[in-house]
Amino acid sequence: MPLRSRLALLTSVAVAVAVAVCAAAAWFIVRDQLRASLDDTLMENRDAPIPGLQGQCWSEAPDVPEDRRLPSFGSVLQIVMASGESCILNGETTVEVSGDDVAVAQRRQPQALHDAEGEDGRTYRVLTYPVQGASPPAAVMVARPLDDVNGPLRSLALILTLVAGAGVVGATGVGVALARAGLRPVDRLTGAVEHIARTEDLNVRIPVEGDDEIARLSRSFNAMTAALASSRALQQRLIADAGHELRTPLTSLRTNIELLARSEETGRPLPEADRRQLLASVTAQLGELGVLIGDLQELSRPERAAGSGRLEVVGLHDVAQRAVARARLRAHGMTLTAALDPWYVRAEPAGLERAVVNLLDNAVKFGATTEDERDRSVEITLAGGVLRIRDHGPGIAADDLPHVFERFWRSPGARSLPGSGLGLSIVARTVRECGGDITLRPADGGGTEAVLALPGAAVPPPETGQPPALPGPPAG
Structure with missing residues (x-):
């Protein structure tokens, strides 16, 4: 099932459950209120005079004249004896006598309030209380039909x-x-992902609005595609520059x-000096190729975060x-x-x-270009x-x-000198992995200082235990 359908279904189920719970709660509350109101009505009329209490009592409902019927209830009035026998004083039907009613007649309970079935098939709410001074002991059952409750x-x-x-x-x-x-932003995100998978176009960006989870996901996706595009551009540039070099x-x-x-x-040997010069040139070029390939391999590995576990003191x-x-x-007179x-x-x-070594080779290479023999030197200090x-x-x-730390970048004055333009890139990468800092700047009096x-x-x-925490890089 699609996500949209699942969300709609879950919403419907949640609303249905909430509505059902609220409806059931409302029904039970109204029922209890109606029954409580009926019980209050029965209790309020408990002390009212009972017409015909001293008159005739029938074993079944008689045709009682209008003036003998119970005006406040219009229902059923019965007498229950201690033996369990009952007779009707007023009403159109008789109501089933329960054990609680007999217990009230026998003075074992002060009163009883319960539901009972009438001979007419209706359900009645019955209040039974004892008749004071009756001999033999008896109780009065006042019953009212629950139609006023069940109908509503x-x-x-x-x-x-x-x-x-x-509501559902x-x-x-x-x-x-x-x-x-x-899910409209998710649809846009899905479309963008499908477009990238289909066309490999990493320049796609998703419009971002707001600051919710979808907006954060869209920003993360845009950042990811931007990083991938930058990585691809760097990769293509690296391949192009490596091919050129x-x-x-x-x-x-x-x-x-x-x-x-x-x-x-052809059988025409070259002069020995020319032959040795050619072989030396081939050897030097092979060495340059080896250095270039080694630099490329160094730059191709993933860069470690500063302070990673592979570092040691x-x-x-x-x-x-x-x-x-x-x-x-390799100083050659330096x-x-x-x-x-x-x-x-x-x-x-x-x-x-x-x-x-790369920094030193760089200093030696450029320091050797000076014509003043007194300046053909490199000073190294660590303090x-x-x-x-x-x-x-x-x-x-x-x-x-x-630009000095960019890959394959070489200044116009250095393009005639040997090198691939990768040495300082490797230096910057290594220093970053160690959590340090590297700068090149003009030196006082001429030259360059790294x-x-x-x-x-x-x-x-x-020698034992964990090495102490090392402080941050010094200023300057």
């Missing part, structure tokens, strides 16, 4: 049934209308390899020392000086070391949890600073 109750039951039926029918219609109105080294590789193969096929100064040693092997104070952080050791790497290269233009701040502590954690 039957009419009330019919009216309540009709009203309840009309009306509630069904209202439930259908409310279900359609309430791979095309150049692959073209160069193919050219060099074809040249070497043609030399072998490591010494940033030790990581930086190893990174400086690796960078010196001078690297390091002053590292102890600082312990939570990070993935391999990823953090790679990030520091108070802040790692600074400063070079004396040409620096970064102010317009380029917002500032890496990670939350940590200057003392190592205890």
Whole structure:
């Protein structure tokens, strides 16, 4: 059954139950009130004079003259003896005598109030009370038919049934209308989902009105489609940029390899110097391809939240020392000086070391472009949890600073230098996972300074037990 039909059905059932309960409660309340009113009437006339009490008593209903009938009730008046025998004083029928009536006649009960059947087939409400000073003991039964109660109750039951039926029918219609109105946003959401599944168009947005659950669902859906569209755009951009970056080294590789193969096929060997240069170029290009593929693999894995369980406490100064040693092997005449104070952080050791190496390689690459030999140096300092790497290269233009951590972005002055434009993206990703901050800014006196701040502590954690909570990243 569709959701709209289920909601309409549930609404109808709920209204039907509520109306039935209210109708039943009203019927029972009216019944009790009518019976209580009849009982009050019988009790109020208990002390009234009884015509014919000293006159003749018949064993069955006689044809009593009009002036002998009970004017206040117009019903039945009987005498009950202690032996259980009864006779009628007034009325058109006799009423069945019960054990309670006999108990009243025998003085074992002060009075009795109950229903009884008459010989005419009608139901009577009977009040029995003792006759004072009667000998032998006797009681009077005053009975009044319940038609005055049952008739209105039957009419009330019919009216309540009709009203309840009309209410249920009306509630069904209202439930259908409310279900359609309430589920209209869900229909729009369903249509949008079906459209996306059919066309893979992630630019669909659902109009949002109000602040209810449906509006929240619509906002969440719009946010989800926006995130998916952004993810697809980033994926397409990554594929396009990776293809563009791979095309150049692959073209160069193919050219060099074809040249070497043609030399072998034609039997005209290349000069040894040219041959060694071609092989060195092929080796370098293969290395660039390996680095590019490794960077792509690093960026393709899901990014962890800061402080995730895979991080461990490591010494940033030790990581930086190893990174400086690796960078010196590729410095090619650059001078690297390091002053590292102890600082312990939570990070993935391999990823953090790679990030520091990328920063150092970036500083070495741009620092080597300066023509002044005195400026061909890189200073590395670690103090108070802040790692600074400063070079004396040409620096970064102010317009380029917002883009330095974007994937495959390279400044116009760096496009002639080796690299894929992924190193700083990996650095920013690693620092985010560690809960830190990374910035690149112009250095005083020229060059560029990379500032890496990670939350940590200057003392190592205890060897046993849980490591102490590390403070947040330092300011600056």
